[in-house]
Amino acid sequence: MNLNSTLFAQLVVFFILAWFTMKFVWPPIVKALDERAKKVADGLAAAERGKHDLELATRRSVEALREGKEKSAELxxxxxxxxxxxxxxxxxxxxxxxxxxxxxxxxxxxQESLRARESLRDHVAALAVAGAEKILRREIDARVHAELLSAIKQDL
Amino acid sequence: MSIEEAAAHGPTAGEYISHHLTHLNSTGHAQQSIVDWSVINFDTLFYSIAIGFLTVFLLYRAAQKATSGVPGRFQAAVEILVEMVSNQAKGIIHREESRRFVAPLALTVFVWIFLMNAMDLLPVDLLPWIWQHLTGNPHAYQRVVASADLNGTLGLSMGVLLICLWYNIKIKGFGGWVHELFSAPFGKHWALAPINFIMQLIEFAAKTISHGMRLFGNMYAGELIFMLIALMGGAWAVDATTGVSVSGALLWLGHIVAGTVWAIFHILIITLQAFIFMMLTLVYIGQAHESH
Incomplete structure (x- = not known):
């Protein structure tokens, strides 16, 4: 174990290496690590949100089903x-x-019966007149007794 | 020096170990004095820089491909590391702006030191043997574990010290920091000021030296034990030139068993030491943010 100038050379090398690591090695790796941590955190948050949404949707669908059943029963x-x-x-x-x-x-x-009665009345009158005519033909002149006949006809 | 060479030239165990513990430096031979700033270890520099580039290359690839979508295995592995370092940094350093520099620094430290430590798991003679054959010099020196070189680990811990000083000044202001140097830890009193200042200096020195020494000690000891284990196999190889013996065969078995056990245990040590170094880096920088 002897001391010599190697010591100072080693010291300089040490600083160069440390500087290089600080400049070119550490920042990208730490950046990647931080980004990955953020990604994972975001992913976990998204999963949590998805789970929550699913729960909400399930609850909503149950509600809708129940409402539909109620509505159909009512209908x-x-x-x-x-x-x-x-x-x-x-x-x-x-x-x-x-x-x-x-x-x-x-x-x-x-109406029909009324009409029938009317025509029957006419027929009866005609028959009566005809009968009377036949009876009276020999004794009475029709023309002479026309006034009388019409009066009878009125009464029928 | 490889086992084969050990067999051919028959170095003693001491020679084998001290050869393995000698750096390939700018002088071409082992450093004479304890401290010599004119010397530089090429092997430590080569392996730490190469592994440093490998570290940032791997991390850079992961960073380029990083997406917020489903990650691949490689990306996920890097992300686990980033997440781990980021969480530790958040717990220790509460200032978000500081974390933007300190957290990547801690990640670099962890991966880089882990990979440098992991060089210990390669067969202890493999890379030196290749190097000796490449150079054609059977005595070429080569040490592959950059974190088992005190220069390497103290270089890192002094880097951490500089960052601590920088944040002390940045957070507390230069005046505030100087005030703290003389008024903590024993309290604000003119008579206590020198003692406070000395204690602060001792604290900074102790932190930095223990920080570097801890990693160095663990890896150096681990490397040494791998060499000792390799010596068992080497002893068998030396034996083999004179004739097979029972003790030689047992040593060869011992090499396999002990090497396996130690390598498996060492997986824990290299990870733990990288983690400890990273945590202490964060803790020391965190302390620089706190006022006494």
Whole structure:
């Protein structure tokens, strides 16, 4: 173990190497490490966010399903009610129509019978006149008794 | 000197070890005095610079390819290191602006020292043997573990000291720092000022020297034990020239067993020492940020 100038040379080499490492080695590696740490942190945060979103979506879908079921049940009840109502309405309408038709028929029948009675009255009068004519032909002149006959006809 | 050469020339164990512990320096032979600034160790410089370039090259490649997407294995490995150093730096140095320089510095220190220490795991004779054959000189010196050279480790720890002084002045201001030098650790009193100052000097010196010495001591001792283990195999090779003996075969087995055990244990040591050096770098620089 002797001391000599190697010592100073070694000292200078030491500083050169340290300077080189400081300048060209340390910064890129530390930068990469920091960036990777940030990436990993971001990834973890994103995963956490994704998990949270999934939970929210699940909750929302359950809610939507429940709402849909409720709505369909309500619709079913409503439609049944509506159907019953339609049937009721149809029944009422049919009854009104039937009544109207019946009333119409009745009125017509009445009219018909009135008309029949009228024509029957005419026929009866004609027959009566014809009979009377035949009876009276020999004794009464039609022309003379026309006034009388029409008066009878009026009374019929 | 390789085992084969040891067999051919038959150096003593002492010669083998001291040859292995001699640097390839600018004088061409072992340094005579303890301190001689005119000498420079080429092997330490070569291996520390080469491994330093390898370090920043590997880190640079990782940095170039770094993406915030899914990382590959290499990128992930570098990222683990960066994350580890970054967390340690955050715990020790609370000033964000300082961390921008100190954290990369700590990363460089850790990887660089780890790789320099890891040279210890190569067979202790391999690179010196290649060097001796390249140069054609069977006595060429070569030491491959740059962190087992006190110059290398003290160079690093003095670098840390300079950074500590720089942050002391930067954070506390030059006046504030000088004031602290004379008023801490014993308190602000004119009579205590010299003692405080001496204590501060001792503290800085002790920190720096222990910082460098700790790494050097561990790696030097580790290298020495690898050499001692290699000597067992070498003894067998020397034996083999005179004839195979039972003790020689046992030594050869001992080389394999002890070498394996020590190398596995050394994996822990090289990592631990690199980590300790890095942590102390952070701690000392962190202390420079704190006022007493």
């Amino acid at each position: 079913l009840i409503q439609s049944e009610k509506r159907a019953a109502q339609i049937i009721e309405e149809a029944k009422a309408q049919a009854k009104i129509e039937a009544d109207r038709i019946i009333a119409g028929g009745k009125a017509e029948a009445e």
